[in-house]
Amino acid sequence: MEPLTIGKVARLAGVGVETIRFYERKGLLEEPPRRPSGYRQYPEETVSRIRFIKRAKELGFTLKEIEELLSLRVDSASACEDVRQRAEAKIVDIKRRIRTLNNMERALAKLVSACQNRSPMSKCPIIEALDQSEKP
Amino acid sequence: MEPLTIGKVARLAGVGVETIRFYERKGLLEEPPRRPSGYRQYPEETVSRIRFIKRAKELGFTLKEIEELLSLRVDSASACEDVRQRAEAKIVDIKRRIRTLNNMERALAKLVSACQNRSPMSKCPIIEALDQSEKP
DNA sequence: CTACATTCCGTACCATACTACGGAGTCAAG
DNA sequence: CTTGACTCCGTAGTATGGTACGGAATGTAG
Incomplete structure (x- = not known):
């Protein structure tokens, strides 16, 4: 190499x-x-x-x-507890991102199927989907 | 209002x-x-x-x-087929993002558990996780 | 050994997405 | 009716993440 x-x-x-x-x-x-x-x-x-x-x-x-x-790595130079905490904070952040993307995906899927049914949707479904996702 | x-x-x-x-x-x-x-x-x-x-x-x-x-909305002013295609392209993009984030999350979880076992990891697991995820 | 590509470095420039400024006009609470 | 907060607009400045330039030195294929 x-x-x-x-x-x-x-x-x-x-x-x-x-x-x-x-x-x-x-x-x-x-x-x-x-x-x-x-x-x-x-x-x-x-x-x-x-x-x-x-x-x-x-x-x-x-x-x-x-x-x-x-x-973020576990090695001789970094304190384990610190690494763990920072990694867990990142996991929380990533989970939130995934949730938002899932909501967007569902909204787009709904849009596609509305399209196939030729049923017009007055409002933008992608905004509505994320509007909901704030509340729970 | x-x-x-x-x-x-x-x-x-x-x-x-x-x-x-x-x-x-x-x-x-x-x-x-x-x-x-x-x-x-x-x-x-x-x-x-x-x-x-x-x-x-x-x-x-x-x-x-x-x-x-x-x-992206189904309304009187936009061609359904066009909306559907653009929405589906976005869905593909979003799915890819979710997959990458899932890989990152798994890598971080691995890092956290390595931490708890006090087993040092020589390489950065998050890079390795995404390295793999290119291939399938 | 030539010729052409690649690398070096510093500095300057670029696009994106804001953020701040300033002076004039508007609104609304007391 | 004043006073202080809000809004108007255009223009300029900022932070981030690159991208380009240019002249000298180095590398490599023929």
Whole structure:
């Protein structure tokens, strides 16, 4: 497993070279070792890490939140109880997101079936679905 | 049900007055009727609409995508088949998001239980979980 | 050994989604 | 009828998350 250049990592992860340098500046990627010339040398797992960042971003997490997610690990350097608490807070947040998405999905399904019945719906079902979901 | 001023809508929806005018400029909210003085008069449903925008934003939808979601309705002015297709595309997208969030949640749960067993995990489980989830 | 691609760095620019400002007009409680 | 809060509008500024540029050094295929 030879180390990867920044350009190869970028292609494999589906981002631009500049994005990788940007994430490094922001602390989402740690500074990789360098060749004598100064060229960065990445381990392959960096590709997974960047792909994770991409997906998490699509789900509405900010880079700051993503950094928090990435720092959640049980290792010698982090206090277990602290990690557990932070992970549980994230789980609560994620559960809430899933619930909202489920409501949206149901609303859209209702819309599709109303369509097939040629029954016009006066109001926007997706707003109504989420309106309800505030209350329970 | 008296019409609401922009300030009341803002308080009820939990956004700033400027945000509402911004959404109006962007086409996410239609221009409300005005008093002779020029003051905007909103129906109450505008509050739900803005709350929907807020939630959808938190889930990672852009304002452009949110506009698309909000325009999905079966009414006299829109072709049923077109609405159905666009709604189904959104459903696919939402299902994918839910799947990814479920994977993240499982990974975090694993992390929490590893914590309780005091078993250190060398790698970040959340990245691994999503790595897998690309393949099936 | 050439030629072309890639990398380096700093800085500047970009789009999105707000947020603030300022000066004038409006509303509503006392 | 005053006074203080609210609204109007246009324009400018902010934060986030990139994206582009440009000139020098490095890498690599033929």
